[in-house]
Amino acid sequence: MEVAASTIAVIQITKEIGKICAKYIHGVRHAKRDIERLQSKASALHGVLTRLNNQPQANIDTKALQECSEDLRSIKERLEPRKKHAAMQRIGLRALKWPFTSKEIEDHVQALEKYLVLFNTALQLDVHDKVSDAEQDRILEKLAYAGDALFNSYDTEQRHRMCLENTRVEVLQQAMEYFADHSSRCIFWLKGLAGTGKSTIASTMAFRLKAGNSPVATFFFKRGHGDLSHVRKLIPTIVRQLAARSSFYRQDIVAVIKKEPDLGNSANFREQYEKLLVEPLRGLLHANPSHTKFYIIMDALDECEEERDLQMLLKLMAKTDNLPQLGLKILVTSRPELSIRNGFEKIPSIFHRNLALEDVPRSVVDRDIRTYLGHELKEIQHQFLLRADWPDEQDINTLASKAGGLFIFAATACRYIGGSLQAKPDVRLKQICSTIAPNKLMTEELDQMYTIILQNSIRGRYTREERQEAQKGFQHTVGSIVSLLSPLPISQLFNLLQGDQISSQDELEGALRTLHAVIHVPDDSNAPVQPLHLSFRDFLLDPNRCLDRYFWVNERQIHQNLVVDCLRLLSSSLSRNICHLPSPGTLRSEADPKTIDQALSPAIQYACQHWAEHAQRGELVVDDHGPVHLFLRTHFLHWLRCMSLMGMISEAISTLLKLADMTNVSE
Numbered sequence: 256m257e258v259a260a261s262t263i264a265v266i267q268i269t270k271e272i273g274k275i276c277a278k279y280i281h282g283v284r285h286a287k288r289d290i291e292r293l294q295s296k297a298s299a300l301h302g303v304l305t306r307l308n309n310q311p312q313a314n315i316d317t318k319a320l321q322e323c324s325e326d327l328r329s330i331k332e333r334l335e336p337r338k339k340h341a342a343m344q345r346i347g348l349r350a351l352k353w354p355f356t357s358k359e360i361e362d363h364v365q366a367l368e369k370y371l372v373l374f375n376t377a378l379q380l381d382v383h384d385k386v387s388d389a390e391q392d393r394i395l396e397k398l399a400y401a402g403d404a405l406f407n408s409y410d411t412e413q414r415h416r417m418c419l420e421n422t423r424v425e426v427l428q429q430a431m432e433y434f435a436d437h438s439s440r441c442i443f444w445l446k447g448l449a450g451t452g453k454s455t456i457a458s459t460m461a462f463r464l465k466a467g468n469s470p471v472a473t474f475f476f477k478r479g480h481g482d483l484s485h486v487r488k489l490i491p492t493i494v495r496q497l498a499a500r501s502s503f504y505r506q507d508i509v510a511v512i513k514k515e516p517d518l519g520n521s522a523n524f525r526e527q528y529e530k531l532l533v534e535p536l537r538g539l540l541h542a543n544p545s546h547t548k549f550y551i552i553m554d555a556l557d558e559c560e561e562e563r564d565l566q567m568l569l570k571l572m573a574k575t576d577n578l579p580q581l582g583l584k585i586l587v588t589s590r591p592e593l594s595i596r597n598g599f600e601k602i603p604s605i606f607h608r609n610l611a612l613e614d615v616p617r618s619v620v621d622r623d624i625r626t627y628l629g630h631e632l633k634e635i636q637h638q639f640l641l642r643a644d645w646p647d648e649q650d651i652n653t654l655a656s657k658a659g660g661l662f663i664f665a666a667t668a669c670r671y672i673g674g675s676l677q678a679k680p681d682v683r684l685k686q687i688c689s690t691i692a693p694n695k696l697m698t699e700e701l702d703q704m705y706t707i708i709l710q711n712s713i714r715g716r717y718t719r720e721e722r723q724e725a726q727k728g729f730q731h732t733v734g735s736i737v738s739l740l741s742p743l744p745i746s747q748l749f750n751l752l753q754g755d756q757i758s759s760q761d762e763l764e765g766a767l768r769t770l771h772a773v774i775h776v777p778d779d780s781n782a783p784v785q786p787l788h789l790s791f792r793d794f795l796l797d798p799n800r801c802l803d804r805y806f807w808v809n810e811r812q813i814h815q816n817l818v819v820d821c822l823r824l825l826s827s828s829l830s831r832n833i834c835h836l837p838s839p840g841t842l843r844s845e846a847d848p849k850t851i852d853q854a855l856s857p858a859i860q861y862a863c864q865h866w867a868e869h870a871q872r873g874e875l876v877v878d879d880h881g882p883v884h885l886f887l888r889t890h891f892l893h894w895l896r897c898m899s900l901m902g903m904i905s906e907a908i909s910t911l912l913k914l915a916d917m918t919n920v921s922e
Contacts, residue, residue: 268327269301273468286353289360296367299502323370398491398519401482406461406473415454422623447612449790450663453588457554471550472496478558481741486564490527507535536581556589569598625655631669670772712769731756734808737792742783747858814873821866829893867910878919
């Protein structure tokens with residue numbers, strides 16, 4: 256009884272440390288890696304000791320248990336210095352300050368790892384099958400990983416903020432109730448039109464689950480963003496996240512990868528789904544029927560560009576035996592596209608639950624939009640030192656009414672009103688409130704908002720020739736940005752697009768400076784330039800929505816232009832042994848990745864990978880003496896070598912097959 260009581264006490268401490276670490280992750284940025292390492296070890300100990308407590312026959316080293324308890328209590332006490340914490344809170348200062356150095360964390364992690372080995376031995380695990388953390392990490396790196404797909408990645412945080420306090424309360428409550436529910440419904444489908452706030456809700460749910468120390472994995476799809484626009488890395492990315500939060504699942508995954516090292520990069524999505532996700536979970540279920548739940552959040556499923564992959568994912572979930580018993584809870588958000596609706600119709604209704612954001616009472620949505628507008632406009636009032644009673648309540652109500660239930664309208668309006676330091680927020684607010692007319696079409700007010708922003712970006716007097724040149728420049732820059740298959744940083748974007756229309760990077764940055772409300776140009780020069788919301792891309796490419804022909808982007812023509820841009824860059828860059836390797840036959844595995852990245856810039860890698868896809872989307876005909884033929888005649892082997900060095904030889908073969916379909920063979 257005494258040993259059992261001690262074990263339970265240690266289990267409780269590990270749980271508390273995990274929760275405290277979750278708060279530090281949110282409040283302290285500079286030590287995130289150290290915090291996550293400590294949290295991971297505490298979580299692993301919690302899992303091992305929980306299983307140990309369920310096996311009374313296990314031989315527990317009481318001395319080790321006592322030492323572990325003392326070490327954990329010491330860690331916990333340093334994590335929550337109560338007096339200082341309370342005093343700082345009373346005077347309104349930020350209380351969270353990470354109390355450990357990296358060296359101290361390393362010592363604690365090693366000590367906790369020692370206890371993990373001891374307690375796992377007590378569980379009669381085969382010590383010879385155990386591998387160190389470093390070895391496990393090395394093996395897990397064989398899983399193809401899309402880091403930008405995580406809800407808290409830099410890219411995702413730039414695109415999606417979390418719900419403002421006291422907004423989306425009802426929707427979030429329903430989602431949390433679903434996650435806490437023990438019924439057979441293991442899939443929650445949150446559907447809604449573009450701009451209704453689905454991704455913001457998904458981000459908030461992911462944060463809450465992670466803050467509660469729950470094993471949660473996220474994948475935020477994004478059209479035109481390389482790995483985020485298809486399912487090739489979906490399963491490996493999810494699996495690596497779950498493995499980081501569960502030591503038992505981690506061990507099973509390591510064993511699977513040791514047996515099949517290529518599985519993490521396999522093109523066989525079905526095999527990855529079964530062997531990396533479903534089968535290990537079945538093993539956990541068999542070993543411990545009461546094992547903790549795993550949570551998966553897949554956002555913007557409709558932005559997966561390959562409909563076949565999308566249907567495969569939904570089909571696999573529909574056909575997985577005992578899916579509800581695996582301990583999985585899955586949140587999926589998407590537009591209600593036909594292919595996705597059809598997929599969910601094939602999943603038994605007892606296994607999933609739907610919530611359409613359009614079904615949330617309009618009064619509730621308008622209330623939340625007013626709250627959001629009030630908060631954002633108040634921030635603008637402080638920034639520009641406007642009068643204390645700005646904005647008027649009437650203007651907030653008018654904006655909320657014009658938003659038509661679309662949060663993207665409210666967010667875009669605030670970005671535009673805040674503008675640059677030269678902007679006049681009060682003038683812009685009145686302009687929006689007075690210009691946009693009421694109507695019944697769902698997207699019309701958003702379209703008018705985008706039109707206002709674009710027209711204001713070119714205000715001034717132009718000659719006819721200057722206006723035509725400005726229009727060509729807009730088409731080439733903004734049209735290309737919304738049509739790229741993967742976003743690029745500003746310097747690399749210039750390298751790809753430079754020519755008659757864009758002669759310098761400063762000119763490119765200047766062209767985008769007035770479009771901050773719709774295009775994100777980050778301060779970090781290595782971060783990608785991209786539309787703030789997919790609805791802006793949809794607007795520009797649809798002639799029935801973008802009625803001002805100055806701004807309408809002809810998608811087919813833009814893709815053809817991008818083919819020319821890609822081939823121009825490659826023709827001027829590619830050469831024999833471009834990476835200056837010891838010999839032309841040097842294998843990719845023998846080359847230093849830094850050497851490859853230095854020789855092949857992101858713009859060159861983009862052009863190598865995507866020029867044929869742009870040709871296909873632009874419906875380009877490949878014929879004799881055309882740009883594609885002239886490029887391949889000179890640089891075919893150079894291009895093929897680059898694709899090999901990038902680890903994309905299978906994609907090169909796919910490119911050649913696409914070209915065969917586009918080729919017009921001369922007699």
